[in-house]
Amino acid sequence: MKLTIKYFAWVREKVGVGEEQLDVPDDVTTVGDLAAWLATRSEAHANAFARADVIRAACDQTHAPPTAPLANVSEVAFFPPVTGG
Amino acid sequence: MKLTIKYFAWVREKVGVGEEQLDVPDDVTTVGDLAAWLATRSEAHANAFARADVIRAACDQTHAPPTAPLANVSEVAFFPPVTGG
Amino acid sequence: MTVRVQNEDFDVNAEIDALRGLSDEIGAIVTFTGTVRGRANGESLSAMTLEHYPGMTERELARVEAMALERWPLQGTTIIHRIGELEPGANIVLVVTASRHRQAAFDAAAFLMDYLKTSATFWKKEAAADGSGSWVDARESDDEALARWADPPA
Amino acid sequence: MTVRVQNEDFDVNAEIDALRGLSDEIGAIVTFTGTVRGRANGESLSAMTLEHYPGMTERELARVEAMALERWPLQGTTIIHRIGELEPGANIVLVVTASRHRQAAFDAAAFLMDYLKTSATFWKKEAAADGSGSWVDARESDDEALARWADPPA
Numbered sequence: 001m002k003l004t005i006k007y008f009a010w011v012r013e014k015v016g017v018g019e020e021q022l023d024v025p026d027d028v029t030t031v032g033d034l035a036a037w038l039a040t041r042s043e044a045h046a047n048a049f050a051r052a053d054v055i056r057a058a059c060d061q062t063h064a065p066p067t068a069p070l071a072n073v074s075e076v077a078f079f080p081p082v083t084g085g
Numbered sequence: 086m087k088l089t090i091k092y093f094a095w096v097r098e099k100v101g102v103g104e105e106q107l108d109v110p111d112d113v114t115t116v117g118d119l120a121a122w123l124a125t126r127s128e129a130h131a132n133a134f135a136r137a138d139v140i141r142a143a144c145d146q147t148h149a150p151p152t153a154p155l156a157n158v159s160e161v162a163f164f165p166p167v168t169g170g
Numbered sequence: 171m172t173v174r175v176q177n178e179d180f181d182v183n184a185e186i187d188a189l190r191g192l193s194d195e196i197g198a199i200v201t202f203t204g205t206v207r208g209r210a211n212g213e214s215l216s217a218m219t220l221e222h223y224p225g226m227t228e229r230e231l232a233r234v235e236a237m238a239l240e241r242w243p244l245q246g247t248t249i250i251h252r253i254g255e256l257e258p259g260a261n262i263v264l265v266v267t268a269s270r271h272r273q274a275a276f277d278a279a280a281f282l283m284d285y286l287k288t289s290a291t292f293w294k295k296e297a298a299a300d301g302s303g304s305w306v307d308a309r310e311s312d313d314e315a316l317a318r319w320a321d322p323p324a
Numbered sequence: 325m326t327v328r329v330q331n332e333d334f335d336v337n338a339e340i341d342a343l344r345g346l347s348d349e350i351g352a353i354v355t356f357t358g359t360v361r362g363r364a365n366g367e368s369l370s371a372m373t374l375e376h377y378p379g380m381t382e383r384e385l386a387r388v389e390a391m392a393l394e395r396w397p398l399q400g401t402t403i404i405h406r407i408g409e410l411e412p413g414a415n416i417v418l419v420v421t422a423s424r425h426r427q428a429a430f431d432a433a434a435f436l437m438d439y440l441k442t443s444a445t446f447w448k449k450e451a452a453a454d455g456s457g458s459w460v461d462a463r464e465s466d467d468e469a470l471a472r473w474a475d476p477p478a
Contacts, residue, residue: 077445165305167292170204183336190359200356207424
């Protein structure tokens with residue numbers, strides 16, 4: 001499954017890039033699965049996802065919980081809790 | 086007792102003047118007494134105070150109920166409920 | 171801590187900037203602008219006249235402002251109320267509150283408006299498009315709005 | 325019904341006037357301006373950088389605005405959020421609401437800010453006066469503020 005992965009704020013800084021195009025294994029079916037799989041890709045990724053519990057996600061630009069399925073999704077973003085306003 | 090009496094909005098229009106200097110009888114001791122006494126002064130006053138229950142008052146520029154005493158007061162105002170803002 | 175009663179219009183940007191300059195801890199500024207509606211309950215308005223009780227009005231506004239400053243941590247407040255003849259669409263009243271955090275600024279502005287509406291000595295007379303004039307009746311909902319503030323804030 | 329994400333500053337007067345022109349029934353306009361505090365918890369700030377998620381941010385702001393319009397009788401709403409480098413004292417966010425009566429305008433503006441704070445994809449990075457930088461932590465009180473809106477309005 002081909003996915004665009006985006007990172008923001010300190011997640012982006014820790015991963016070292018803002019965006020990656022990745023081919024994700026078929027057994028990665030949820031947002032939570034994806035975060036766990038990404039954490040295995042490099043030391044930087046592992047470091048970024050070490051605090052996985054505080055990282056939020058969005059599927060195709062809509063907020064999504066770890067249980068959200070990846071079927072038919074083309075863009076997944078990971079970021080800290082928002083701090084605008 | 087010498088008092089400055091002020092009227093505002095439709096109370097002023099009905100009485101016909103915005104301000105009067107009056108010598109008030111000694112048995113007029115409260116704001117309510119004063120309203121009742123003023124109502125006897127002319128047909129215009131009677132008309133203005135016909136709806137005495139909706140008229141509000143202030144003693145020396147502080148909101149005052151009908152029971153408020155007039156002792157040491159120099160200015161009493163009568164007006165409809167306020168509608169600013 | 172500013173109270174003004176005037177016929178002239180006010181400038182919201184200028185009033186915001188005046189409060190902003192008071193403290194470098196301000197993070198939230200709320201303004202309320204009340205305007206003359208051009209149409210109400212289906213009827214067109216041609217103008218509005220605001221009468222007030224000179225002296226008492228300023229005292230009441232200062233009293234209400236002091237109550238807000240005692241109740242919320244505010245860096246600044248401004249109340250401006252216009253008097254005299256006002257056209258439809260014109261500004262009537264401006265309340266500005268500045269605080270570190272948004273909730274205090276919002277609550278204090280709503281509080282100031284609720285108290286102003288029920289205790290500041292202003293009276294509105296509306297002129298209809300047909301030339302007739304009538305004093306605006308006080309709204310019961312304004313007294314109800316005031317009752318919200320009877321309990322101390324959480 | 326306006327949402328803008330931009331680096332440029334905004335003009336509160338101009339945004340108020342834009343809403344005022346939408347309807348002759350408007351009687352109440354509330355603005356909320358969020359600013360960069362020059363000092364917080366005793367520490368001086370030299371600058372703030374706002375990062376956001378282009379595309380998603382605008383979608384979230386439009387969604388939140390639609391929720392407010394469904395919930396309150398509003399004649400107009402505007403949300404402007406700045407991004408990029410901002411100096412201490414600078415504006416960050418503007419929310420404007422216009423309604424016939426003040427309560428709807430106040431409530432809708434507070435609602436928009438509460439939702440924006442917890443769902444719009446912005447992140448603040450503070451630069452301290454000593455040159456160090458740190459991402460601002462989300463405040464638990466923002467989640468609590470949001471919980472107020474769980475029940476339908478009275």
